[in-house]
Amino acid sequence: MNNYSNRPKIVVTGGAGFIGSHTVVELWNVGYEPIIIDNFSNSQPWILDRIKQLTTNDIQCYDLDCANQVAMEDLFSQLGQVIGIIHFAAYKSVSESVAHPEKYYANNMGSLQTIINIKEKFNIPDLVFSSSATVYGVADHLPVTEDCDLKPASSPYGETKQLGEQLIKDQLETGAIILRYFNPIGAHPSGLLGELPSGVPQNLVPFITQTAIGDRDHLQVFGTDYETKDGTCVRDYIHVVDLAKAHVAALSRLLSTRRTDVYNIGTGKGNSVREVIETFEKVSGEQLPVKYVDRRPGDIESIYADCGKAALALHWNATYTLEDALMHAWQWEQSLKIEKSNAA
Ligand code: WQD
Numbered sequence: 001m002n003n004y005s006n007r008p009k010i011v012v013t014g015g016a017g018f019i020g021s022h023t024v025v026e027l028w029n030v031g032y033e034p035i036i037i038d039n040f041s042n043s044q045p046w047i048l049d050r051i052k053q054l055t056t057n058d059i060q061c062y063d064l065d066c067a068n069q070v071a072m073e074d075l076f077s078q079l080g081q082v083i084g085i086i087h088f089a090a091y092k093s094v095s096e097s098v099a100h101p102e103k104y105y106a107n108n109m110g111s112l113q114t115i116i117n118i119k120e121k122f123n124i125p126d127l128v129f130s131s132s133a134t135v136y137g138v139a140d141h142l143p144v145t146e147d148c149d150l151k152p153a154s155s156p157y158g159e160t161k162q163l164g165e166q167l168i169k170d171q172l173e174t175g176a177i178i179l180r181y182f183n184p185i186g187a188h189p190s191g192l193l194g195e196l197p198s199g200v201p202q203n204l205v206p207f208i209t210q211t212a213i214g215d216r217d218h219l220q221v222f223g224t225d226y227e228t229k230d231g232t233c234v235r236d237y238i239h240v241v242d243l244a245k246a247h248v249a250a251l252s253r254l255l256s257t258r259r260t261d262v263y264n265i266g267t268g269k270g271n272s273v274r275e276v277i278e279t280f281e282k283v284s285g286e287q288l289p290v291k292y293v294d295r296r297p298g299d300i301e302s303i304y305a306d307c308g309k310a311a312l313a314l315h316w317n318a319t320y321t322l323e324d325a326l327m328h329a330w331q332w333e334q335s336l337k338i339e340k341s342n343a344a
Contacts, residue, residue: 014088067110097157104224120230182266186325187332196334223295239320266305
């Protein structure tokens with residue numbers, strides 16, 4: 001059924017989630033054997049069938065809580081030689097983290113510390129960790145470079161990313177790459193994988209696609225009086241497949257140099273909320289009902305990445321456009337609608 005035996009094993013925690021599932025497919029495509037650990041707290045088991053369709057293989061998946069050190073040690077003692085871990089598994093809702101900080105610290109810090117312990121105990125050479133542009137707060141300069149100061153976090157979620165980076169730097173002098181994601185959007189071009197927000201989406205693009213499909217009355221644009229080109233906030237929106245490929249590039253880098261390091265992963269381009277809406281309307285042919293409302297507390301005006309370091313060291317650049325990403329996100333939303341109506 002498969003040709004696993006010679007493939008180097010990479011454990012992907014949170015491998016059934018949005019970025020994790022796309023990364024599993026890219027790892028398989030370049031010759032690794034990805035092994036998923038996911039407790040499905042914010043993902044769906046049927047995503048594994050989609051991964052199977054894309055890889056034409058059964059990818060091993062273990063339903064485990066990554067913060068459970070005993071269970072994790074038991075699993076790793078059975079897996080044989082694993083050459084790398086990509087650690088996505090974490091809670092990611094900013095607002096939920098404000099309401100339940102204890103849940104975020106316990107899960108996000110507990111699972112990362114367990115992963116570091118496992119890496120050391122089982123001599124796993126490489127670790128890639130998901131961090132976020134949120135660590136920069138209001139950036140010292142734009143485009144933001146990796147050496148910009150980190151600012152006090154504006155939420156417990158952001159705090160777990162900063163602390164996570166620190167945990168790695170304090171304990172792993174070698175063998176770890178931290179990727180600071182900008183705003184991941186889009187979906188797999190096949191239409192088979194994409195984002196599955198739980199409840200009302202907080203992020204812009206899933207809110208846009210759910211509004212266009214009719215699940216939401218209208219889109220609220222938070223703030224039109226920012227000092228930007230059109231008054232709305234500016235972000236760096238990165239296609240999830242490009243982001244997935246950045247993880248593969250980070251693993252290659254770790255194979256050639258063991259240095260622990262940090263990289264921005266974005267497009268290098270800032271787009272305003274209005275530009276995202278206009279581009280979505282153009283690629284989808286849908287008119288979005290929009291209401292302009294007050295600023296959302298905690299939002300920063302503008303941020304976009306300088307990706308020069310990743311280009312140079314990881315030989316990685318984003319290749320998809322904003323149009324591509326919004327088109328793929330829209331195709332995904334439409335495919336979910338068809339799926340739901342078939343199931344009904
Ligand atoms: C983008 C822009 C909103 C929704 C957050 C986290 C970050 C990362 C990604 C990861 C902003 C505006 C949004 C809406 C709107 N988290 N907006 N109407 O805030 O840059 O980053 O998500 O898992 O850590 O902080 O992304 O998509 O929420 O917002 O006008 O309904 O869209 O105000 O300007 P953000 P976002």
